[in-house]
Amino acid sequence: MKLRTLLFSTSLAVIAAQAVSADELREWAEETFKPLPSTIPALANNPVTPEKIDLGKALFFDPRMSASGVFSCNSCHNLATGGDDNMPVSIGHGWQKGPRNSPTVLNAVFNTAQFWDGRAPDLAEQAKGPVQAGVEMANTPDNVLATLNSMPQYQEWFKASFPEEEDPVTFDNFAKAIEAFEATLITPAPFDAWLNGDDNAMNADQLAGLELFMEKGCAACHNGVNLGGNGYYPFGLIEKPGADILPVGDKGRFAVTETVDDEYVFRASPLRNIDQTAPYFHSGLVWDLKVAVQIMGESQLGEDLSDEEADKIVAFLGTLTGTMPQVVYPVLPVETATTPRPTGEVQ
Amino acid sequence: MKLRTLLFSTSLAVIAAQAVSADELREWAEETFKPLPSTIPALANNPVTPEKIDLGKALFFDPRMSASGVFSCNSCHNLATGGDDNMPVSIGHGWQKGPRNSPTVLNAVFNTAQFWDGRAPDLAEQAKGPVQAGVEMANTPDNVLATLNSMPQYQEWFKASFPEEEDPVTFDNFAKAIEAFEATLITPAPFDAWLNGDDNAMNADQLAGLELFMEKGCAACHNGVNLGGNGYYPFGLIEKPGADILPVGDKGRFAVTETVDDEYVFRASPLRNIDQTAPYFHSGLVWDLKVAVQIMGESQLGEDLSDEEADKIVAFLGTLTGTMPQVVYPVLPVETATTPRPTGEVQ
Numbered sequence: 195m196k197l198r199t200l201l202f203s204t205s206l207a208v209i210a211a212q213a214v215s216a217d218e219l220r221e222w223a224e225e226t227f228k229p230l231p232s233t234i235p236a237l238a239n240n241p242v243t244p245e246k247i248d249l250g251k252a253l254f255f256d257p258r259m260s261a262s263g264v265f266s267c268n269s270c271h272n273l274a275t276g277g278d279d280n281m282p283v284s285i286g287h288g289w290q291k292g293p294r295n296s297p298t299v300l301n302a303v304f305n306t307a308q309f310w311d312g313r314a315p316d317l318a319e320q321a322k323g324p325v326q327a328g329v330e331m332a333n334t335p336d337n338v339l340a341t342l343n344s345m346p347q348y349q350e351w352f353k354a355s356f357p358e359e360e361d362p363v364t365f366d367n368f369a370k371a372i373e374a375f376e377a378t379l380i381t382p383a384p385f386d387a388w389l390n391g392d393d394n395a396m397n398a399d400q401l402a403g404l405e406l407f408m409e410k411g412c413a414a415c416h417n418g419v420n421l422g423g424n425g426y427y428p429f430g431l432i433e434k435p436g437a438d439i440l441p442v443g444d445k446g447r448f449a450v451t452e453t454v455d456d457e458y459v460f461r462a463s464p465l466r467n468i469d470q471t472a473p474y475f476h477s478g479l480v481w482d483l484k485v486a487v488q489i490m491g492e493s494q495l496g497e498d499l500s501d502e503e504a505d506k507i508v509a510f511l512g513t514l515t516g517t518m519p520q521v522v523y524p525v526l527p528v529e530t531a532t533t534p535r536p537t538g539e540v541q
Numbered sequence: 542m543k544l545r546t547l548l549f550s551t552s553l554a555v556i557a558a559q560a561v562s563a564d565e566l567r568e569w570a571e572e573t574f575k576p577l578p579s580t581i582p583a584l585a586n587n588p589v590t591p592e593k594i595d596l597g598k599a600l601f602f603d604p605r606m607s608a609s610g611v612f613s614c615n616s617c618h619n620l621a622t623g624g625d626d627n628m629p630v631s632i633g634h635g636w637q638k639g640p641r642n643s644p645t646v647l648n649a650v651f652n653t654a655q656f657w658d659g660r661a662p663d664l665a666e667q668a669k670g671p672v673q674a675g676v677e678m679a680n681t682p683d684n685v686l687a688t689l690n691s692m693p694q695y696q697e698w699f700k701a702s703f704p705e706e707e708d709p710v711t712f713d714n715f716a717k718a719i720e721a722f723e724a725t726l727i728t729p730a731p732f733d734a735w736l737n738g739d740d741n742a743m744n745a746d747q748l749a750g751l752e753l754f755m756e757k758g759c760a761a762c763h764n765g766v767n768l769g770g771n772g773y774y775p776f777g778l779i780e781k782p783g784a785d786i787l788p789v790g791d792k793g794r795f796a797v798t799e800t801v802d803d804e805y806v807f808r809a810s811p812l813r814n815i816d817q818t819a820p821y822f823h824s825g826l827v828w829d830l831k832v833a834v835q836i837m838g839e840s841q842l843g844e845d846l847s848d849e850e851a852d853k854i855v856a857f858l859g860t861l862t863g864t865m866p867q868v869v870y871p872v873l874p875v876e877t878a879t880t881p882r883p884t885g886e887v888q
Contacts, residue, residue, distance in 0.1 A: 255621055264632050269611070274602055274873045285611050285885050289636035470875050482878060523868040526621045528817050531829060538632050 216393070219405055226408060228419040229386040230516075234377050235303055240318065242374045246355040250375025252348075252524045253368060258341055260331035262287055263536030267372065270324065271299035273521055276470030277379065282478030287332035288540035293444065295478030300518075301466045303377040305423030310476040311447040312426060312461045318373040322365065328541065335365040340534050342368065347527030381467060381516025388513070396513050403510025406503055411495045415462040421514065423464030429475075430458060432496035435489055441477055466514045484508050563740070566752055573755060575766040576733040577863075581724050582650055587665065589721045593702040597722025599695075599871045600715060605688055607678035609634055610883030614719065617671065618646035620868055623817030624726065629825030634679035635887035640791065642825030647865075648813045650724040652770030657823040658794040659773060659808045665720040669712065675888065682712040687881050689715065694874030728814060728863025735860070743860050750857025753850055758842045762809040768861065770811030776822075777805060779843035782836055788824055813861045831855050 214222065234242055253259060254267040270284040270292075271277050277298035284292040294310050302308065308320035324330040325338060342348045342363050349363060355371055356362035385404075387395035396404070407413055416422040426447055429440055440458065447459040460476055473479060474486040484504045491499040499507070561569065581589055600606060601614040617631040617639075618624050624645035631639040641657050649655065655667035671677040672685060689695045689710050696710060702718055703709035732751075734742035743751070754760055763769040773794055776787055787805065794806040807823055820826060821833040831851045838846040846854070 257619065257622075258627065262632060263626065263628050264616070272604065274871050275604075276875070279610065280605065280876060281610050281883050285609060289885060291885075472876060481882070518872050521870040523870045524621050525865050528623070529627060529819060535828070536628050538636060538638075 214405060216401070219401060220389070220391075222408060223389060223404060226413045226417045227385075227389060227421060229389040230301065230304075230380055230382050230419060232382075234380070237303070237318075237370075237373060237377055238316065240370045240373055242377055243355065245351070246371050246374040247378055248375075248524075249351040249355045250371035250373065251521070252351065252526055253372050254375050255524050256526050258526075258529070258533070258536070259325055259333060259338060260287065261333045261337065261536065262331075262538040264538070265331050267299075267321070267324070270296040270330070273299075273379070273518065276300065276467050277302075278471045280472065282473050284330065286330040287328065288538070290329040290540070292327075292329050294476045295473065297463070298467055298471050299376055300379050300381050300516075301420055301464065302379070302423070303373075304419045305461070305464055306425070307461065310460050311450050313450045316373065317376050318366070318369040321369040321372040321376075332541070337534055338368060339363060339365060340532075344530050344533040345527035346530075351527075378519060381518055383466065383514050383516035385510075385513040386516070396510075399506055399509040400513050401510075403506035403508070404513075406507050407510055410491065410497050410499070410503075410507075412490065412507070415494065416465050420464035420466055422462040425462050426456070426459050427462055427494070428457075428459050429493065431494045433493050434458070435493045439475055439477055439479055439489060444476065446476070465511060467516060468511050469508070469515055483511065487511075561752065563748070566748065567736070567738075569755060570736060570751060573760045573764045574732075574736060574768060576736040577648065577651075577727055577729050577766060579729075581727070584650070584665075584717075584720060584724055585663065587717045587720055589724055590702065592698070593718050593721040594725055595722075595871075596698040596702045597718035597720065598868070599698065599873055600719050601722050602871050603873050605873075605876070605880070605883070606672055606680060606685060607634065608680045608684065608883065609678075609885040611885070612678050614646075614668070614671070617643040617677070620646075620726070620865065623647065623814050624649075625818045627819065629820050631677065633677040634675065635885070637676040637887070639674070639676050641823045642820065644810070645814055645818050646723055647726050647728050647863075648767055648811065649726070649770075650720075651766045652808070652811055653772070654808065657807050658797050660797045663720065664723050665713070665716040668716040668719040668723075679888070684881055685715060686710060686712060687879075691877050691880040692874035693877075698874075725866060728865055730813065730861050730863035732857075732860040733863070744856075746853055746856040747860050748857075750853035750855070751860075753854050754857055757838065757844050757846070757850075757854075759837065759854070762841065763812050767811035767813055769809040772809050773803070773806050774809055774841070775804075775806050776840065778841045780840050781805075782840045786822055786824055786826055786836060791823065793823070812858060814863060815858050816855070816862055830858065834858075 236242070257263050257266045259266060265286060270279045272279055277300035278296045281296070283294060284296045286292055297310065303317060306312070308314040308317060309323070314320040314323060325333050326335070342352070352362040352367060356367050384395040415425060415427050418424045429435070429446065434440060445457045447456040450456070469483055472483065473481045474483065480486045480489065487504045487507050488499050491497040583589070604610050604613045606613060612633060617626045619626055624647035625643045628643070630641060631643045633639055644657065650664060653659070655661040655664060656670070661667040661670065672680050673682070689699070699709040699714060703714050731742040762772060762774050765771045776782070776793065781787060792804045794803040797803070816830055819830065820828045821830065827833045827836065834851045834854050835846050838844040
């Protein structure tokens with residue numbers, strides 16, 4: 195969503211700043227948000243099959259995809275803790291720190307693009323990043339493929355997942371399988387039930403918070419199925435937060451587009467399960483959701499949200515916390531004599 | 542098992558070094574080994590309940606039990622990869638290396654004592670070690686309890702698991718819950734089926750390997766339900782291996798008993814799932830199971846096992862690889878404002 199749309203939405207919010215009825219509220223919400231679908235979404239150029247989901251799950255949990263054997267996708271996108279790692283920035287290979295807070299993998303399939311700066315168009319492309327990042331898993335595509343090819347069980351699983359391919363063990367297919375698994379990580383929440391017509395799914399405070407969320411203009415950036423994850427905006431649209439929250443060295447999407455307009459521009463955070471994924475912002479330096487909401491109010495909307503208002507918005511955000519799909523922990527293929535040995539060495 | 546018994550068993554093996562019938566082989570095996578029980582074993586002073594197992598599973602998978610938030614029990618005892626971490630020695634807090642190879646947690650409840658030197662009498666006592674070790678999880682009992690008490694969901698789970706206790710959130714109960722979960726990690730294998738009378742559960746090579754395993758004297762130390770884990774023996778009983786396998790600095794059980802007799806004495810490794818848990822020995826420096834078997838032959842029995850003999854023993858050891866229980870990945874309680882923050886700092 196571009197800035198013009200944002201300003202248009204904000205003025206709509208101002209117009210609507212009087213109390214609305216429950217029906218009006220739902221109608222307004224339906225124009226702004228979308229409930230989670232009841233089925234796994236189709237992926238571009240990547241048909242989702244049970245075999246591919248199972249392979250992707252194995253790869254997602256396999257620490258041997260990292261050079262050291264310490265880190266899997268699940269290390270920083272832990273399905274036990276909201277799909278992220280509860281740290282300001284992740285600790286990776288050689289105990290190095292990553293540059294930005296780890297975003298949740300839950301419902302990430304519905305984001306328009308991946309990473310804080312949107313540099314990956316989809317989850318398959320995203321999955322290739324951390325595996326190779328020196329401060330994360332520090333591996334190479336060649337070494338990943340050598341590892342996979344060393345285990346007959348993985349070869350069979352790739353064959354079953356990509357049955358029409360002659361040589362299915364490729365880095366692209368590695369990423370596609372992970373994408374297929376991640377597409378299953380959908381967490382229907384009380385807000386979805388309410389959007390779908392269940393009046394009892396949200397209480398009065400939560401509904402008041404939703405109304406505030408739309409009225410104040412939060413929904414200008416945080417809208418759609420993931421309440422964010424679908425547009426880029428300057429962090430500090432109205433007022434730049436201090437360097438404790440917005441470190442000067444990280445210019446966000448500027449690094450992707452090299453356009454001055456994109457300095458300090460980031461993808462609006464998707465807000466599903468947000469109360470499970472502290473700390474907040476790309477810098478991961480704010481631990482309290484209410485404080486994060488108030489910072490957003492000031493920096494993006496020029497709104498000095500009262501304690502009461504912020505509490506209600508936080509109550510609404512709680513309705514975005516959904517039910518995790520049941521994930522059976524995988525049993526992974528065993529290494530063979532040709533499996534590359536793990537190394538913790540830092541290059 | 543003490544040295545006298547060991548020598549006695551070895552001479553029995555020598556007497557029996559002629560071909561035996563299938564029935565005689567099973568009879569002999571039944572005197573030496575025990576199949577896994579079909580139910581979760583009772584634990585001393587720790588009644589196992591479904592609530593306690595679930596709590597223990599949550600704790601086992603919770604990286605917030607470490608100071609950094611990076612490591613859980615499952616990091617080094619990964620249920621996806623044979624209950625260990627496939628590294629010579631584990632990498633822990635601050636990217637430090639641990640002193641010894643991580644043993645599998647699978648079936649560990651049947652070991653007489655825990656750790657390579659047997660310094661913990663049971664799994665509850667064991668669980669307290671890595672959490673506090675500076676090179677592993679680098680946490681303190683106080684910080685673990687502060688973390689647990691900061692999350693109401695954990696308080697409820699402790700209350701449900703220890704219903705008769707006024708103040709159930711204790712470090713002892715933390716360890717007991719983990720022990721209860723770990724007691725469920727039992728992996729029945731083809732060898733158990735064969736011991737229980739299923740003639741088809743093992744093929745001719747595997748049976749020949751079993752016969753060799755007993756004849757040569759391997760079973761003198763590797764016997765009982767876990768084929769090991771129940772006695773202490775000098776590594777290098779007949780011939781000390783080189784420092785590449787037996788580093789001079791690690792004197793094994795000597796550190797526990799301070800008795801000269803215990804220099805370079807270690808607990809005989811339990812052998813269930815051994816083909817899933819390379820690399821081998823407390824130093825973790827041997828990657829090939831056949832090589833490990835041949836080293837054991839030389840150092841412990843003075844036996845120069847031929848390639849064919851070693852292959853058969855490895856074929857037998859494969860029948861000890863069992864079926865993992867299904868483990869549903871937990872959804873953990875969410876942190877609150879009072880949850881201690883993770884720190885990767887090395888003290």
